[in-house]
Amino acid sequence: MNDMKELLQGILADALDQLKADDAQPDQIRVRFLGKKGDLTAVLRGMGSLSPEERPAIGQLANEVRTQIENAIEKRQTELNDKKLKSKLLAERVDVTVPGEEFAVGHQHPLTLVRRELEDIFLGLGFSIAEGPEVEYDYYNFQALNIPENHPARDTQDTFYITDKILLRSQTSPVQARVMEKQKPPIRIISPGRVYRSDDVDATHSPLFHQFEGLVVDKGITMGDLKGVLELFAKTMFGEETRIRFRPHHFPFTEPSAEVDVSCFACGGKGCRFCKGEGWIEILGAGMVHPKVLSGCGIDPREYSGFAFGLGIERIALLKYHIDDMRLLYENDMRFLGQF
């Protein structure tokens, strides 16, 4: 019986030993040791010569040996598979520095990017987007906005005319007049769009540019509200640290009127080359809607008040992206557009 034990242990040692080999073939090892004609099977066949008392002990041992060999084979097989896969995958290695497949991605025009950003800020504040014609009546562009004929304010906006009564709007404000005429308060709108002024093209001028205006009319609207909205806008657009400053100004359609500066977003207000040492950058015009404009549109200025503001989208785009020549915006060179 001890012979049998030794034999079984010898088989186990032999099998494990063979599995260790670098070029081990687990399948062949399985056949050789565990197969029908395998070594272990041969031992089991020889169990007949053992006494009934001895048989269970040897049988148990034989099973243990079988299990161990099976486990070892399986483990080795996995090892070898892993190794094989690893070397296969290594052989499939790619050059990660080769450029990736190029996907054509379209680019939104910087003016649209800025416009959408502005729109999103004000949509979130409950403003809706109003549109109006670019070829507009003199009435809406000027008269309804408290700029009668031969008013000197007309000089500041040299206007393109189609006929005596029809012109290319020189501001987006006529949209305000149109909305107030049609809609009863509460009114909360923005009106982005193209405007036209008779300026020759150069680095800072264009006969066509884009304005973005806002209008709020309701009961109890105050100049403090105007400041609150513009402050919120400035912080969202230019960063939480941004401050705003109002300077008195004159627009015929607002009273009081203000020019609005934001603290320079390049230097934070300390003064730098970007803000020409001022610490402030002028970006907005604003004010309380003139009572004459309200009443001209059929809104009672004793019951309602409102504020309006406007800015140039080009100006924001130039400032935001540090573009030094406005002409780039209309040249549409892909080398420029592709950067946005």
Next chain:
Amino acid sequence: MILSLEWLTEFTDTAEINVKEFCNRMTDTGSKVEGYEILGEDIENVKVGRITSIRKHENSDHLQICMLDVGTDSPLQIVTGAQNVFEGAIVPVAVAVAHLPGDVTIKPGKLRGVASEGMLCSIGELNLTEHDMPGADNNGILILGEEFADDIGHDIRDVLKLSDTAVEFEITPNRPDCLSVIGLAREASVSFDKKLNLHTPEVKGTSDGDNIKNYLSVTNQSPALCPRYTARVVKNVHIAPSPLWLRARLRASGVRPINNIVDITNYVMLEYGQPMHAFDYKCLDGSAITVRTAAEGEHFISLDSKEHTLDSAALVIADAKKPVALAGVMGGENSEIVDSTTTVVFESANFMGASVRVTAKKQGMRTESSARFEKGLDPENTLPAIQRACELVELLGAGEVVDGIIDIYPGKTDARRVAFEPERINTFLGTDIDVDFMKDALMRLGFVFDGSCVIVPSWRSDVEDMADLAEEVIRIRGYNTIQSTAIYASTTEGCRTPKQKFELLLERTLIGMGLSEIQTFSFISPKFYDKFGMSSDDSRRRSVVISNPLGEDTSIMRTTALPSMLEVLSRNNNFNNENTRLFEMATVYLPSEDPDALPEEPTSLTIGFYGKGDFYTMKGMLETLCRVSRVKVSCTAKSDDPSFHPGRCAELIAEDGAVIGVFGQIHPNVASNYGFSAPVYCAEIRVPVLFAHAHEMEEYHPLPKYPAVTRDFSFTCDEQLEVGVIENVMSRAGGKLVEDVRLFDIYRGAQLGEGKKSVSMRVVLRAADRTLTQEDSDKISAKIIDALARDLGITLRS
């Protein structure tokens, strides 16, 4: 408006205020400062000196050696090349080391071996002109008169009053009163809480029994355009240069001194904001002035020798025979003050702003005077202004002021009263400003309280109601004292309209497909239509025309945005930008039949590309746009659009027949107009039409429960046969179990023969309620094959 701070101190005590602080505070209270210039800053160590002796330079023909008394113990030796110097002359001396305008530094040196300790200065070297220093020799050293004998050794800046600060204001059109020293002094006095010292001019007169009536009569035929006309006469005039102090103030204010009378009119205009004019009395025919409108076509030569043809809208000041001034704009050459003038008529009038503006614009002559009048001046100001002028005449000894004033004032109106409602002002501003502060600010600005109203000062015609008073209060208080608040009002919904959302969807889809957005001008040249190949009778040529364009290039509003797209493609091609794919959400302007009606302004989506891609690339983009819009479309070949390749152009048609757009390859001749030799593809989509056919996603379709069966059909047919036709026949023949019919290959080859193509179509069949059997699909296939044979004469390739 350029303000001399030295002049300002005559009216309010601002001398101690730092200039930067002055500018900031004035800007904060509403008088915007554009910038300032410290005058005389660039002159340093230049003194008044007297030449005590002159001797010849031994080594030079033209140099002289001057010994100078500059108020120091020892004389100063200076070598000069100037020839107009003489012993005893008083001259400006740059004592080394000295600085002169234009970054010039004068150092001690030697000229041909002789030490020179400075330089004698000409007017040019002090940045002065002959107007500033009348009688000075432009080519020599400035010789100062004996009146400067007491100034030897003094700084030239003090002696010639060259030190001042000139502050430039941007005055808004509603505040013409601030186009004056007094107006700005009032603002400054309120801004800095200083007293305003106004001066009432006093004219002595001659008391010789002479009266203006002996000289002049004035008739105002146009009281609507001339609310007030005030005149005085000065006799025994001596035309001479103005005194130094007056010249210095004009100079600091950016006005060129001319002679005493003209300088007085300019001085008063600057001080009071009231433009004035002086006529040479001897040139006034008939001793009469008439304020009237011009005769149509009447001629007039202005002071600057320019000839004008007037129309009947122009207001003129005329004598018995001719216009002598264009009212409020400029005087006439015919009555100009000259050296021989002995009697002067001063005019201080009020003209209607709109009328002056129109005339000045028509005649192309915007003057200091017209710029003030057109903003609407205070008619109350004419009398104080003319009195000030006469006072100055007496002060300068320029002549004798004849007693009597002609003052025709048909336009006198009552002062405006506005209700003073302090609570309403606070509510409007969102502030809590003390009533006393409001009252004090308003009173200091010239408002007078009368019960519950304020009387608006005559120079503030811009103040009409509560909002204007609120602005007065808050600008003095400081705009930045307003606390930011959140709007406390009705809730409003902030959202895009369906149309705006749809346009965003198109834009995002296009960008997702790799196209980049462009923005081009809405106005184009009419020549763009020719370049684009548009036929001469194309209705799109009828455009909205700008009556005063900058130039032909931007003279009409486009009716199609494709020419702009091609310009941009062409530019990119010239820049060698490869494979450029662009789109624009453009507006086009379609004129109405009625000239008084506004044009239609539909959105036009243009797409253009060159480089990689062909007709089907473009078609695929458009089909994608239609798919995301949920619009079913078909394409119809179009061969009559001269801008497009006749064989590679199609219209995109909706199911109801509406034309959504046109696309294709640009005609090679047109493409070559834009510098292209390779194909260019363009499309123009009518966004409103596409939008009208678009649908939002309503509900999802349940996913199929049963598998699909695909059958492929390959056959040869005539080249002419359109795939769309084949698709239709197959689809119809297959019936409702056909889920999709799709082309998957077209092949052309020599073995097929001339004019033939091989087409491979895949049909997808599916039933919603069961798995199709072999028998089912065989049956449908048979029907399809039959239909192809019957309708199109096609037999399948085995």
